[in-house]
Structures are given as structure tokens and as C-alpha cells.
Amino acid sequence: MVTNPDEQWGETMDPSTDAETSPPDGASTTADPSEPAFDRSIPRKLVHKAGPEAVWLTEIAQVGEHHYRCAGHVPRTHTLVNDAAEPAHTYYDLAFLTELGRQAGIATMHEYEGAPVDWATVFLKFDLELVDPVPNARSPGPVPVIVDVRYRNRETEEGGLTVLAELTFEIDGVVRARATSMASAYEKGPYKAWRRDMRDDKPLTDHEPRVVEPIAPERVGRRDPDNVMIGELRNGAAPGAYRCAAHVDTLHPHFFEHPMDHIPGVVHLEVMRQAALVAAHDHHGVSPAGATIASARTKFLGFAELELPLDCDVAVGRATPEQDGVLAVPVSLTLSQPGNPKVTTARMVVRGFSG
Numbered sequence: 388m389v390t391n392p393d394e395q396w397g398e399t400m401d402p403s404t405d406a407e408t409s410p411p412d413g414a415s416t417t418a419d420p421s422e423p424a425f426d427r428s429i430p431r432k433l434v435h436k437a438g439p440e441a442v443w444l445t446e447i448a449q450v451g452e453h454h455y456r457c458a459g460h461v462p463r464t465h466t467l468v469n470d471a472a473e474p475a476h477t478y479y480d481l482a483f484l485t486e487l488g489r490q491a492g493i494a495t496m497h498e499y500e501g502a503p504v505d506w507a508t509v510f511l512k513f514d515l516e517l518v519d520p521v522p523n524a525r526s527p528g529p530v531p532v533i534v535d536v537r538y539r540n541r542e543t544e545e546g547g548l549t550v551l552a553e554l555t556f557e558i559d560g561v562v563r564a565r566a567t568s569m570a571s572a573y574e575k576g577p578y579k580a581w582r583r584d585m586r587d588d589k590p591l592t593d594h595e596p597r598v599v600e601p602i603a604p605e606r607v608g609r610r611d612p613d614n615v616m617i618g619e620l621r622n623g624a625a626p627g628a629y630r631c632a633a634h635v636d637t638l639h640p641h642f643f644e645h646p647m648d649h650i651p652g653v654v655h656l657e658v659m660r661q662a663a664l665v666a667a668h669d670h671h672g673v674s675p676a677g678a679t680i681a682s683a684r685t686k687f688l689g690f691a692e693l694e695l696p697l698d699c700d701v702a703v704g705r706a707t708p709e710q711d712g713v714l715a716v717p718v719s720l721t722l723s724q725p726g727n728p729k730v731t732t733a734r735m736v737v738r739g740f741s742g
Contacts (some may be wrong), residue, residue, distance in 0.1 A: 392512035392569050392686045423448070423458035425531055432504045433497050434490040437645035443487055443532075447494050453538035455499065457491040461530040461558065467641045467657075470611045472604075472676040481660050481680045482641075484515055486653060488554050488566050491534040495552075500538065502548045502572035509687075510652050511549075512569040516682040519563045533557040546574035582648060582690070589692060589726050597696045599634040606668070607661035608675040613639070616658045617699065620665050627703035629666050633658045633722070635697060650691035655722055655731045656683070662699045663718040667737040670703040671716050678739030681715060685733040695724040714741055 424446040428439060436442050446458040461483070462468055468483040489510065496502040533556075540551035549571040556564040573581070601615035609615060613636070620629040635650055637643050642654050660680055667673040691697055704717035715738050722731040 392688075421448075423456065423531075423533060425458055425460060425529070429494060433494040435493060435508065435645070436490075441641075441644050442490070444490050444494060444534075447491075447498055449499055451537075453500070453541070455491075455495045455536040457494065457534040457536060459487060459490075459532040459534065461532055463527070463529070465641070466611070467614055470609050470614050472608050472610055481515070481683060482653065482657055484556060484564055484566070485513060485656055487532065487534060487556065488513065488515070488568060489653070491536050491554060492550075492552055492568050492570055495536050495538075496548065496550060496570070496572055500541070500548065500550060501543070503574075506548075506572040506574055507578040508570055508572045510568065510570045512686050513566060513652075513656075514568075514682075514684045515564060515566040515680075517564050517679070519561060530559050546577045548572045585690060586692065589695070589724075591692060591694045594695055594725060597632065599632045601634045602665070606675055607664050608678060615661070616654065617661045617665070620662065620669065620701070623700070623702075625702075627666075627670050629662070629669070629701040629703075631662055631665075631699050631701070633697035633699060635693070637693065647693070650693055650697060652687050652731070655687070655691065656685065656733075658697070658699055658722065659683075659685075659720040659731070659733050659735065662701050662720060663735045663737050666701045666703045666718055667706075667714075667716040667739070671706045671714060672741045673706075673714050673716055673737055673739040674742045675739070678737055681736045681738040683733055683735045685731065687731050689727050689730045691722065691724055691730045695726075697730070698723050709738075712740055713738060 427445060428442040429444045429447060431439060431442055434442055434444065443462065444457050444459040448456050450456050468480045471480060493508050497504045535555040537553045538550050539553055542549045552568045554566040554568060555562055599618040601612060602617060602619055604610055604612050604615050607615055616634050618632040618634055620631045623629055635654060642651060664675040664678055668675055700721045702719040707715045709715055715736055718735050718737055720733045721729055724730055
């Protein structure tokens with residue numbers, strides 16, 4: 388099993404055999420001349436979702452060798468991704484882009500790349516960068532999304548598949564973000580045995596359940612208290628260093644809309660996003676209202692167990708002034724649990740106004 392996102396592996400696909408190149412910023416990603424379909428959702432099983440409202444893709448189509456076009460939509464009333472403090476950057480919410488990328492990756496792996504739909508999927512890396520970080524112009528109508536997915540590396544083994552994909556996100560006709568994702572899919576039997584051995588080595592019964600009091604939603608760019616995933620930040624030993632506890636709500640309708648045997652990666656990302664916003668505000672005065680994550684480089688190094696407390700260590704770097712009073716603040720983050728000092732690591736850049 389490939390478990391290290393830095394490991395060299397698999398068959399690298401020769402770019403010279405692919406006549407198409409990634410589209411420039413602001414251009415269309417549609418390689419197929421036919422019009423993408425937006426009138427109905429794809430089957431829930433392709434994206435591992437229980438409820439129809441959780442499926443954001445409406446079509447997946449192959450447009451080349453290991454190259455796919457996924458059509459979808461921006462949710463308008465979603466409990467999490469549309470919960471943004473003014474001025475909102477709804478299209479660029481990290482939770483929206485990562486979930487959309489997750490669905491595009493899983494669906495194409497199942498439909499075209501040889502991973503049966505009952506296989507478990509594990510993400511090892513997700514790197515995201517906004518290429519057009521402008522404020523979202525709100526619209527009451529549906530907004531179309533095209534995700535261009537190109538697999539650049541893949542490895543198959545008995546009962547498993549690991550892929551490296553490049554994704555481009557076109558929202559309302561404009562390329563807004565790019566990502567690189569590494570993920571594995573495993574047959575149920577080997578996956579369950581792997582997880583069982585992993586859990587046997589962890590101190591699952593040594594810790595009492597921890598109650599974490601969530602901080603105010605406006606401090607993390609939200610309005611709904613139910614969407615706050617962290618407790619109060621505590622100062623570390625060095626300037627710009629902080630630590631906070633994660634508030635993991637297993638009844639949250641987005642993060643836990645179907646049963647999970649671990650704390651999913653989308654929770655890791657939202658915990659780190661919120662911790663980065665609060666730390667950037669505390670250290671550099673960046674307002675969380677309207678702030679966005681301009682880039683995120685994330686490595687998922689292990690599973691976070693539901694029985695164990697989850698903590699986030701934060702280190703804030705030097706802010707870089709940009710145009711119109713905007714600050715770009717680099718933030719390094721590490722999630723840990725007892726017995727596992729590095730569950731997930733990330734380097735994010737918070738982009739927002741001082742004030």
C-alpha cells in the first residue's frame with residue numbers, strides 16, 4: 388500500500404503523448420465539444436455520499452486518455468460552504484473546493500480508472516491554489532462548475548489503486564483554482580484489516596472524551612455556531628506559535644452525513660483553515676471576515692481516530708503586503724493525536740484585509 392505522499396511510485400504518464408495542455412487562467416477547460424449536462428446529479432455511490440443534496444456533480448465524461456471533465460454546480464444554501472461572514476468569498480471556500488475535488492477524483496476513479504464503487508478511498512495529499520482570488524459576486528441563480536481531471540501517475544496492485552491527479556476548477560466560465568491530489572482506493576477486506584492493525588497500536592481506551600468549547604463563529608469567518616470546529620487558541624513558546632483543540636461534532640450534517648470509522652480529511656482541512664484564520668488575525672491583525680485561503684499544501688500522514696482528542700499546532704510566518712491593503716500570511720499547521728504527533732500537516736496562505 389502506498390501511504391507516503393512523498394514516495395516515488397507508479398507509472399508516470401508521458402505528457403508528450405497528451406496533445407492537450409492545461410488551459411490558461413480565465414480560459415475554458417472544456418475539451419469535449421458537446422455541452423456538459425447540469426440537469427441531474429450523478430449516482431451517490433460514485434462520490435460516497437448518503438444524501439442527494441450532498442452530491443455536487445451532475446456529469447462525468449471522458450475526454451482523453453486518463454482525462455475527464457466533471458460538470459457540477461455551486462451550492463446556494465449549503466449548511467457549511469454558504470455560511471460565510473461578509474464580505475463572502477463563497478466560490479473560493481476551501482471546504483467547497485476540496486469537497487468538489489474529492490467528488491471529481493473519487494467518481495472518475497470508480498467510473499473509469501478501475502476502482503470498484505465499494506472500495507474505500509484514502510487521500511494522501513491535496514494541494515490547492517487560487518488563480519483568480521477576487522471577491523464573489525453573489526447570484527441567486529445556479530452557478531455552473533467544470534472540474535478538469537487529468538491523471539499523471541498511477542499504480543495498481545492486487546486490491547488497490549493509487550493515483551496522482553491534476554485538477555482545474557472553472558466556475559461560471561472562469562478558471563478560479565488548480566489542485567494536485569494523490570489518493571488510494573482499496574478493496575474492503577484489505578482496508579479493514581489495515582485499519583484494524585492500525586487501531587490495535589493506538590491508545591484508544593486511555594483517554595476520556597474531551598469537551599471543547601467552540602469559539603465565536605465570526606472569528607473563523609462563519610455565522611453559524613454549529614460550523615465552528617476549534618476551541619480557543621493558546622499561545623505557544625515562540626512568537627506566532629499557537630495551539631488549539633479541535634471540536635469534532637459527529638452529528639454535523641456535512642462532515643458526517645454517512646458513518647465513518649475515522650475523522651475524515653475534510654474535517655482536518657476545516658479545523659486547520661479556522662485555526663489559520665484566527666492565528667493570522669491574532670498575530671497580524673487580518674480580519675477573518677472576507678479572508679480566504681489563497682493556497683493550501685496538505686499531507687495526510689495518518690488516520691485521526693474518533694476516540695482520541697485532536698489538536699492543532701500553528702506557526703504564523705511574516706505577512707507580505709499586496710495591493711489595496713491586502714495581506715498574505717503564511718501559516719504552518721500540524722494536527723496530532725496521542726501516539727501520533729503528525730496526523731496531517733499543511734502550509735496555508737491566508738489572504739485578507741488588516742483590520
